Amino acid sequence: MTDIPVWDICERLTEVQALLHDHIERGKHSAADLVAKVQAVPSESELLRAIFDVGCFPPNTPPPS
Numbered sequence: 001m002t003d004i005p006v007w008d009i010c011e012r013l014t015e016v017q018a019l020l021h022d023h024i025e026r027g028k029h030s031a032a033d034l035v036a037k038v039q040a041v042p043s044e045s046e047l048l049r050a051i052f053d054v055g056c057f058p059p060n061t062p063p064p065s
Helices: 005-026 031-043 045-053
Strands: none
Touching: 005 031, 005 045, 031 045
């Protein structure tokens, strides 16, 4: 990941968008694979930290460890 949290978030969203595109347009991924990959994204600790850093969590939310 980079030192710019917003860029990290955009990169991950772009990767999810590419997965969706490959599934819809090319049938490259099964629906189950797609769902598993997309569900894994929000649990990535570096991504959670980036989302926290840009202020997407309420102010009283403790930072991810």
